[in-house]
Amino acid sequence: MAAPASSGAQLSIDDSLQADSLTNIFLDYGTKTVDGTLTLSYGSCDAGSESTHIIGITEVTSEFQPTKFVWAVPSDAQTGCIFAKDAAGNIIAQSEPYSVSTKFSKRGHPEFEDMYFDAVKFHKSQMAKRDKIHASDKSEKIGIVGAGMSGLFAGLLLEQAGIHNYEILEANDRLGGRVHTTYFGNSSTAYQEMGPMRFPISIDYGDKKLPVTDHNSVFALAKELNKLNGDEEHKIEFIKWIQSTDNNLSYRNGVRLPDGRVPTKGQVAANATLVKDSGTSEFAAQVGEATEEFYTDDWFKLMSKDMYKAHAKALEEGYDDWSEWSWLHQKSGLSLNATDYATGLQPGNIWEDMYDTFTFSATDWRTIQGGLNRLAKGFDPVLGDKVSFGIKVSKLAVEDDGQVSVQWKDKPYDETYNSKSYDNVIVGVPFTIVRNWHLPELPYTLKSAIKNMGYSQACKVALEFSERFWEQYEFPIKGGCDSTDLSAGNICYPSNNFGQEGPGVMLASYSSGDGGLRFASMTEEQHVARVLEDIFELHGDIAKEKYTGNYDRVCWILDEFQSGSWAAAEPGQHKLYMPSYFEMNDGIVFVGEHTDIKHAWISAALESSIRGVAMVLVEHGHIKEAKQLVKKWDAKWMKI
Structure with missing residues (x-):
């Protein structure tokens, strides 16, 4: 890399540049010692010209010589060079020329871009809270609350990103959360x-x-x-x-074979006399006609290819604005009986029904030999002693130095809390539990999500x-x-x-x-x-x-550690709540299946952790590691 002085200082970036994305800038000071203001900028590679864009400014000392910085590459960035300058405006180092790709993906209607995690937007939001450029190392300490699938996976992702100063606090005495296999004898x-x-x-x-x-x-x-x-x-x-x-077996309305046995599904399919008309066939036909637009070939193919794009499109079509009950009875004019047949006169969420219909159309399935517990126990050797059991967290607080205090009592009537402090806390606990915690002040929408997110039992x-x-x-x-x-x-x-x-x-x-x-x-x-x-x-x-x-x-x-089965969003809750999970509030990040678009499934918990850990990495300036995480786990629905 080029440097105007003989100090051997060098500037480099971690990857090819893409407009409207994040990248790391690496500064090697060589033999140069900088004390005071350090400015990073970019512009024409003519060293004598003025830089066209200030990337950021920070204070450095002989003891603090940051080497890694974050750059939000502008959408209109042109070919040029990056410069590092001292307080007097002297060039400490200059990068070689770089070119900028302007290709970036568009996901659909701009109103629903918020349904995806955009690290650039997140970074700019976090930087607005600071008065200097992001200079980072890997000294941060991360707490993870909950050793369910989202918490365990978050630990693995941090470990593989080179963040080893983390620990997982689990209230129960086992790993896995709602992943729970019972063995007999x-x-x-x-x-x-x-x-x-x-x-x-x-x-x-x-x-x-x-x-x-x-x-x-x-x-x-x-x-x-x-x-x-x-x-x-x-x-x-x-x-x-x-x-x-x-x-x-197929056993409905008490219908049996002549010899008294319960018929099989195959026998019922082959013999119409084994089906007793319960008077609902007319209702089924009406419901099918009213909902046929949800289950077209185009929808199934899109859900097969990219569930996140399908979700954004469903919101664009207005499906989160109606309950299933309202759609059938009020919009489509179905009778109350037909609507009751389909919904039990419960509101219902159209996206949830679309997702379930697609998923349970599957004809090929897998499970784990020996039980799904083996998936959770597979983390044991990897995470080692990172998990502490029996810690029933019930309070989060923000300390004067900005750290997050995670607190718990040994016994319910204790008047004092035990506590541990972290730079960031990833909460992988269901909202059914979190809503009973003492929490710091949070934005209205996130507080509402914690308090009101629907759950199935x-x-x-x-x-x-x-x-x-x-x-x-x-x-x-x-x-x-x-x-x-x-x-x-x-x-x-x-x-x-x-x-x-x-x-x-x-x-x-x-x-x-x-x-x-x-x-x-x-x-x-x-x-x-x-x-x-x-x-x-x-x-x-x-x-x-x-x-x-x-x-x-x-x-x-x-269950005292779950207090519910899985999230079941009410109409409007996805559209309102999803963007709030992409914000970091006082160092706190929420993950878990309830923060993803497809509730109940392990994959939702895992993908929420990819997003949550990426937020922590970006917060601490580890853009290269965040990009590696997204690439390794094929998280195309995230923009970094």
Whole structure:
């Protein structure tokens, strides 16, 4: 690099320059010592000419000689050079000529650009709070609250960005948050997922397969952890999840075969007499006609290719301005009965319905051999002793020096708090918990999101049987979920280790929404007994004979660390709340599936962490590392 003096000072940038983006500028002082004002600027490479643009100014001393700076490259930047000048205007160093690419992506209607994280906008907002250019090192200390998937992944991302001074504070005694596999006995094959349980891969679409790409981050994470760990103990292996088969049972309106058995899905599909008309077919047709514009080929293809663009387009189309109930009854003129059939007369969110319809159209799925807990435990060797358990954070405060104080009590009635201080805090805890914390003053919209974000409720009951009797039927059930109108809700069979002798565990009830609340109000004994009644009605005496009496029951609204299952945004909440998650307030960043566009899924938690860690990296001037993070994890929906 060129330098006008004999000091050997050099200026360089970390990458090719692109207009309207961020880049790092690196200054090597050589033998030169600068004391006082340091100015970075750019303009014509003629050293005698005046610079056309001031990048920034900072104070340096003989002890503080910053070497890395952030430049928000203007949209009209031209080919030229970067200069470093001292207080007297002398050139300390000059870069070689650079060229600027003006190519940048447009995502859609400008009003909905705020649905994407724009690091340039974020950086300029943060710089407006400062009176000098951003000079940085890697001495910052980062606190992460919550060892769910977003918190764990945030730790890994910081680690790989070279930020090693971080720690994770977890209230529970285990990793994973809502990722929770229950194992029965000492078996590694008799288990059931009490939280997330599957990942969609593709949809059979005519004579083609339409990929479901918005879960790619999960598979990329598993591959990364396998590479880092390199051992069988922590290996994460994906196997086929069976969502539905012809041999799964179909039991609605009490219809049975002549011999008293419950028919299979295949038998019902082949015999129309096994379908009892409940008088809703007319309602279904009306709802289908009123909502057909949400489920076109164009929508499915866009959601397959880029879920974030699909989300922005859905907002542009006004789908976040209407509840599903209002769209059907008020806009489309459907009867209250037809609207009730579709929505239960609950408001409903059109985008959520679009996303769920697309996702659950999948015909190819995966799960993890040995349980999804293995994904969370894969972080164990990587993060080492970075996680502290049993710390029930209930307060965040901003100290006089600008650090964030994370506080907790040992016992609820204690009058004093324990505390740790950080330069930044990444909060990966559900808003259902955070809304009960003591918090510093936050902007109105973010406070509203924390207080009012909608959440769905789900309960699961897993039952253990002495053997997998369902696999021994005339039409053996190997995985998949039954179709019933029983109170138990979804009933699913394990997709792992078919034919294995010994105990088997059935997901005997998976009920969400109002059903999750209804079951949560029961005692555990009442709930399990009610589910057993449905399983016995479905399978008969063999289920009574083989039931071991062992079960697990999880209602997430009753969990002190979750107080809910997953975010379920109400109409308008995405449009209003999403941009508030892209702001850093007093060093605090919020991540988790509730801050992403696609709630409930692990991929949403992971992608929120990519955004959250990028915010911290940009805040501390680590643009090169932020760009590497975005590239490695294919986060095309972020602009840096």
